[in-house]
Amino acid sequence: xxxxxxxxxxxxxxxxxxxxxxxxxxxxxxxxxxxxxxxxxxxxxxxxxxxxxxxxxxxxxxxxxxxxxxxxxxxxxxxxxxxxxxxxxxxxxxxxxxxxxxxxxxxxxxxxxxxxxxxxxxxxxxxxxxxxxxxxxxxxxxxxxxxxxxxxxxxxxxxxxxxxxxxxxxxxxxxxxxxxxxxxxxxxxxxxxxxxxxxxxxxxxxxxxxxxxxxxxxxxxxxxxxxxxxxxxxxxxxxxxxxxxxxxxxxxxxxxxxxxxxxxxxxxxxxxxxxxxxxxxxxxxxxxxxxxxxxxxxxxxxxxxxxxxxxxxxxxxxxxxxxxxxxxxxxxxxxxxxxxxxxxxxxxxxxxxxxxxxxxxxxxxxxxxxxxxx
Amino acid sequence: xxxxxxxxxxxxxxxxxxxxxxxxxxxxxxxxxxxxxxxxxxxxxxxxxxxxxxxxxxxxxxxxxxxxxxxxxxxxxxxxxxxxxxxxxxxxxxxxxxxxxxxxxxxxxxxxxxxxxxxxxxxxxxxxxxxxxxxxxxxxxxxxxxxxxxxxxxxxxxxxxxxxxxxxxxxxxxxxxxxxxxxxxxxxxxxxxxxxxxxxxxxxxxxxxxxxxxxxxxxxxxxxxxxxxxxxxxxxxxxxxxxxxxxxxxxxxxxxxxxxxxxxxxxxxxxxxxxxxxxxxxxxxxxxxxxxxxxxxxxxxxxxxxxxxxxxxxxxxxxxxxxxxxxxxxxxxxxxxxxxxxxxxxxxxxxxxxxxxxxxxxxxxxxxx
Numbered sequence: 001x002x003x004x005x006x007x008x009x010x011x012x013x014x015x016x017x018x019x020x021x022x023x024x025x026x027x028x029x030x031x032x033x034x035x036x037x038x039x040x041x042x043x044x045x046x047x048x049x050x051x052x053x054x055x056x057x058x059x060x061x062x063x064x065x066x067x068x069x070x071x072x073x074x075x076x077x078x079x080x081x082x083x084x085x086x087x088x089x090x091x092x093x094x095x096x097x098x099x100x101x102x103x104x105x106x107x108x109x110x111x112x113x114x115x116x117x118x119x120x121x122x123x124x125x126x127x128x129x130x131x132x133x134x135x136x137x138x139x140x141x142x143x144x145x146x147x148x149x150x151x152x153x154x155x156x157x158x159x160x161x162x163x164x165x166x167x168x169x170x171x172x173x174x175x176x177x178x179x180x181x182x183x184x185x186x187x188x189x190x191x192x193x194x195x196x197x198x199x200x201x202x203x204x205x206x207x208x209x210x211x212x213x214x215x216x217x218x219x220x221x222x223x224x225x226x227x228x229x230x231x232x233x234x235x236x237x238x239x240x241x242x243x244x245x246x247x248x249x250x251x252x253x254x255x256x257x258x259x260x261x262x263x264x265x266x267x268x269x270x271x272x273x274x275x276x277x278x279x280x281x282x283x284x285x286x287x288x289x290x291x292x293x294x295x296x297x298x299x300x301x302x303x304x305x306x307x308x309x310x311x312x313x314x315x316x317x318x319x320x321x322x323x324x325x326x327x328x329x330x331x332x333x334x335x336x337x338x339x340x341x342x343x344x345x346x347x348x349x350x351x352x353x354x355x356x357x358x359x360x361x362x363x364x365x366x367x368x369x370x371x372x373x374x
Numbered sequence: 375x376x377x378x379x380x381x382x383x384x385x386x387x388x389x390x391x392x393x394x395x396x397x398x399x400x401x402x403x404x405x406x407x408x409x410x411x412x413x414x415x416x417x418x419x420x421x422x423x424x425x426x427x428x429x430x431x432x433x434x435x436x437x438x439x440x441x442x443x444x445x446x447x448x449x450x451x452x453x454x455x456x457x458x459x460x461x462x463x464x465x466x467x468x469x470x471x472x473x474x475x476x477x478x479x480x481x482x483x484x485x486x487x488x489x490x491x492x493x494x495x496x497x498x499x500x501x502x503x504x505x506x507x508x509x510x511x512x513x514x515x516x517x518x519x520x521x522x523x524x525x526x527x528x529x530x531x532x533x534x535x536x537x538x539x540x541x542x543x544x545x546x547x548x549x550x551x552x553x554x555x556x557x558x559x560x561x562x563x564x565x566x567x568x569x570x571x572x573x574x575x576x577x578x579x580x581x582x583x584x585x586x587x588x589x590x591x592x593x594x595x596x597x598x599x600x601x602x603x604x605x606x607x608x609x610x611x612x613x614x615x616x617x618x619x620x621x622x623x624x625x626x627x628x629x630x631x632x633x634x635x636x637x638x639x640x641x642x643x644x645x646x647x648x649x650x651x652x653x654x655x656x657x658x659x660x661x662x663x664x665x666x667x668x669x670x671x672x673x674x675x676x677x678x679x680x681x682x683x684x685x686x687x688x689x690x691x692x693x694x695x696x697x698x699x700x701x702x703x704x705x706x707x708x709x710x711x712x713x714x715x716x717x718x719x720x721x722x723x724x725x726x727x728x729x730x731x732x733x734x735x736x737x738x739x740x741x742x743x
Contacts (some may be wrong), residue, residue, distance in 0.1 A: 026655060038666065045670040045689075047680035048500035050418060069529065095536060097713035098703065114528055121532045128535030129541045129706045132416040132500065135676055138533045139507030144529050146514065153525045162482055163437070164510050164520050166489055169496035170463060177499045177680075200654070283615075287654040288566075292394055296402060303409040309675070312467070312499045315416035336464075339497050346464065 009219050013227030021201060021235065030197050031235055035189045035243040042185040043251050046308070047177040049138040051077050053101040056084030056091045063111035065152075069122070072148045073104065078140045095127055102137065111131055114152075114288075163178065171339045178251045183334040184307030186243045187316045191327050192298060192303075194236050194273025195280065199290045202228060202281035202369070211373070221373040225366050226279075233270050240266040247338070256341025262334070268358045269330040273363035276301075282369040305331045326357035377585055381593025383566065385607045389601060395563065399601060402549070403559045403609055410551035411617055414675070415543050418501050420448040423470045426456035431479020433520075437490075438474070440516040441637035446508050459493045470494040470505050482522065519530035537706050549618040549673035549701035552609055553635075557668040557694045560602035560636055561643040562660050568594060568647020569656035577739075591729065624710030631700040631718045637724035638693045645732040668694040693724045 008291050021027050053072060059066045066134035073079045082100055084091045094100040105123040115118045128134040153162065172179050205211040214224055240263070247253045255262075276297060283291035302308075304318060311319065322328045329350040336342045336350075345350065389395060423441070427434050442449050454461030462471045473491040481488040492509060496502040517523045532581050538545045571577040580590055613619045621628070642664060650656035666676075671681060671689035681689055689695050700717045703709040 026658065030658075034662070035661070041666055041670055044685050046676050047682075048503075048676050050503070050677075050678050052679055065529075092382065094712075096707065097709050098707060099713070110529070117526075117528070119527070120529050122529060124531045126533065126535050128538035128541060129546060129702050130677060131538055131541040131546045134535050134538070135417065136500075136503055138535065139503075139511060141531050141601055142514070143507075143510060145529060146525075146527065149527045149529060150525045150527065160487070160524050161513075161517055162485055162524065163488055163490060163517060165492045165511055165513055166387050167492040167494065167506050167509065169502055169506075170460060170493050171498060172381060172496040172502075175496055175499045175502060180497060180499050202383075241669045287652075289394060290658075291654045291657050292398055293451065295398065298408060299402070300409055303413055309414045309416060310418065310501060312421070312469070312498070312501065313418040313464040314413050315415070319415040333457075335497055340464065342464070354613075 010223055010227055013219060013223060014231050017231045017234075020204075021197070021231065023140075023141060024200075027197050027200060030193050031239050032242060034193055035186075035239055036246055037188045038192075038244045039182065039185050039243060039250070040182050040331035042188075042308075043178045046181045048132065049177060050133045050140070053078060053133075053137055054082045054099070055102045055104060056082055056094055057104045057106070058084050058086065058088055058091050058098045059106045059154060060108035061106050061110035065114050066106045066110050069106065069148060070104070072151075073141070073144055076144075078137070078144070090124075092160075094187070095338050098127065098129075100127070112260070151336055179253050179339060180335075181308070182247045182253045183338050184305075184331055184373055186240075186247060186334055187305060187327055187331045188302050188307045189243060190236070190240060190266065190269055190330075191273055191301060193239055194232075194270050195294055195298060196276045196291070197236070197274045198228070198277025199231050199280040199284075199294060200277075200287060201232060202278060202289045203284055203287050204334070205282065206284075207286045215373060221370045222295045224373070225369060229274055229278075232274055233267070236270040236273070237263070237267065240270070247286075253338055254341075257337030258343055261351075262337045265330060265333040265347075265354060268351075268354045269327070271358040271362055272326045272330075272354070275358070275365040278365040278369050279361075282365065282372055301325055301327050304328065307331050326354060326361070329354040329357070376641075378593045378596065381585070381590070382597040385597035386600070387566070389563070389597075395566065397560060399563055399605060403555045403605055404612060405547075406555050406558075407551055407609055407612055410554070411544065411548045411613065414547050414551075416500055417504055417543060418469075418498075419446060421446060421470070422450040422466065422468045423447045423505070424450045424452035424462040424468045424470060424473045425474065426452040426454075426462075427474045427478075427479035428456065428476040429474050429701075430476075431484050433479035434474050436520075437478075437513075437516050440519075441472070441509065441512045444508065444512065451499055451684040459491055463493065463495050468495075469498075470509075472509075479596070485522070485524075486534055502732060505510060505514060521683050537708070544617045545619075545706050546702075547675075548613050549705045550672070550698050552613055553694055553698040553701050554668050554672060554674050555609055556602065556632075556636060557639045557672075557697070557727055558660075558665050559605060560564065560598060560639040561646070561664045562657065563601065564598040564640040564643025565647040565650070565656040565660045566643075566653055567598065568644045569650045569653040571728035572647070572650070581739055587594060587733045591641075591644060591733045591734060594644050595637060595729065596727050598643070599633070599637045602640055603633070606636060619705045621704055622705070622706065624711045624714075625701065625704055627709075627711055627714050627718060628700050631697055631721055632719040634718055634725055635693055635697040635700075638721055638728055641672065641725055641728035641732060645728050645735075648732050648735045664671075667692055672698045674698055691724065693721045696720045697727065 057070050074081050090105045095103050103125050110120050126134045280290040304322040304325045332350045333347050335348050452462050453465045459471050462468050471493050478488045494502045494505050570589045647656050672694040696717045
């Protein structure tokens with residue numbers, strides 16, 4: 001076969017492929033609408049913020065100091081004052097039923113002891129069901145009371161303690177929670193879309209029997225596969241661009257890194273997704289089977305990648321397991337490129353690992369698919 | 375009634391025949407429980423912190439020991455000269471860097487102010503807060519223990535965490551995971567079964583039969599609710615074994631809510647199945663509308679109050695949101711019967727609406743007469 005002929009055939013096949021995908025509403029939805037939808041839901045729904053906790057106060061002292069104390073807890077929106085029931089038991093019941101997140105009981109002798117210079121304990125109880133939020137809320141209570149005491153003794157809230165740590169936050173000084181989730185969702189959605197679209201595009205031909213027809217034509221199995229992969233990769237790079245645009249325009253996530261490097265790692269992630277899609281198609285008889293099997297792969301791949309819950313918080317065993325997860329490397333790269341502005345020197349290990357995964361998975365899955373064609 | 379029973383028998387027979395469906399019903403939920411329950415943690419332990427100590431005295435060493443005494447932070451080598459405090463971040467997984475100035479011990483022992491520089495990697499916002507709180511708390515503890523405090527803390531809080539004093543995150547994640555899993559999978563199976571009838575055209579036979587749309591949906595939903603109950607038994611007993619969950623307090627509300635919740639999941643699946651023409655379309659409807667909302671808008675991972683308006687409105691009509699509360703009440707909080715009756719009531723309303731919606735769609739398709 002001469003070279004010219006080879007490329008004409010390839011071009012024709014690719015044109016057919018693009019037309020077929022663009023005609024399919026379900027695939028179009030996945031390619032272009034899904035990333036927008038997912039980014040919006042994840043970006044606006046997930047936030048570990050600890051504020052507006054519902055606080056009930058039973059103030060037995062009912063004095064200037066006790067009222068100032070309540071005000072200090074509420075002033076920066078960490079707590080929100082709610083009806084407390086007026087008695088200790090009623091307040092406790094409200095917290096137990098989950099109607100309040102925290103309770104504060106101020107003893108009757110607060111003012112007297114304060115005037116006498118004696119130490120007084122106030123009781124604070126926090127609903128600990130959400131272990132993480134409760135821990136942070138407990139920290140806030142101590143800090144608010146420390147500054148309240150400073151205010152009482154010196155009239156200034158500013159710390160005059162001998163050791164005062166000057167704490168600053170790098171990469172996300174405003175602690176905007178969507179900046180953590182959005183890069184993760186880019187990775188998650190790209191994984192979902194690429195596996196689903198590519199498996200659908202391949203298995204459809206099997207399902208409807210057109211694959212046999214294609215095989216009767218003079219094109220080789222290699223050409224058939226190549227004509228599938230190239231247009232898919234191109235379309236999925238548009239998905240990447242859409243996701244990046246939404247992240248930057250809607251969530252104002254900074255883009256501090258190198259755009260070319262971002263596109264390159266995204267391309268690798270797309271190849272990994274397509275390989276998974278090809279493998280799904282190779283092992284399935286029909287669309288239903290490949291779609292259902294994709295759950296068995298995508299669930300662990302996404303869950304272990306650190307896209308939603310931080311990788312560092314996972315138990316050690318799962319952290320090691322995540323090295324087997326190609327998406328893990330992409331998540332790290334996207335966070336680094338968007339938030340940290342690092343270049344190749346910071347993430348070369350991840351880029352290299354992702355390349356190896358892309359290469360190995362693509363060769364394995366395509367050889368498996370081609371074997372089936374013979 | 376007989377017709378409904380016969381249909382239940384047929385559904386269960388069909389369900390048992392397909393290996394992939396069986397794996398989807400019992401194996402994948404178990405894997406999901408392991409992944410959500412074990413691998414999903416919000417708060418890190420042993421967060422790596424690099425300290426550069428320019429001081430030579432003993433007080434700075436004591437201070438550093440205090441910082442690492444709780445186990446939340448773990449010491450890591452400080453890579454770099456210490457001039458640029460950002461330098462060690464990101465190297466070997468270091469999440470925060472601390473620089474202690476020269477003369478720290480001398481200043482502190484003379485009761486002069488000494489500034490300690492801290493920079494925290496805030497990519498993970500939540501753990502950045504954890505590190506900050508930890509450093510402040512340790513510093514205050516250090517000042518107290520060395521009797522260095524300048525202000526007297528006349529009013530001090532006695533903070534107690536209720537229900538989960540050890541702050542075991544499994545107690546938070548596992549009940550939520552049970553709820554999410556018991557929404558996703560029953561829903562998916564029911565949607566597949568409904569869409570299969572449409573895809574294979576067998577639904578036309580049902581339309582033409584004497585079975586009313588009401589009976590048709592009753593048979594489908596009851597059959598799949600029975601299967602869902604088996605899934606629930608598997609998932610809940612697995613979480614008893616794996617995560618040490620136990621029932622605390624009233625359980626009637628939990629079991630009442632459970633049955634209604636599973637029924638509403640199945641009804642949602644059947645509804646999705648009636649809307650879709652193929653099984654793969656049904657899976658996609660369930661995955662985008664059911665899966666994502668249950669995972670993100672139910673309060674499973676992050677507090678419900680943080681969901682931005684108007685997304686928060688959607689969360690209010692989700693049965694999963696109510697069942698997450700029911701599970702946490704039953705396994706952790708131990709709420710009493712009366713205070714949580716709103717949960718089964720809300721879920722029952724959702725189930726009723728979904729049932730009516732599904733049967734209405736089917737009725738339109740049915741042959742009259």
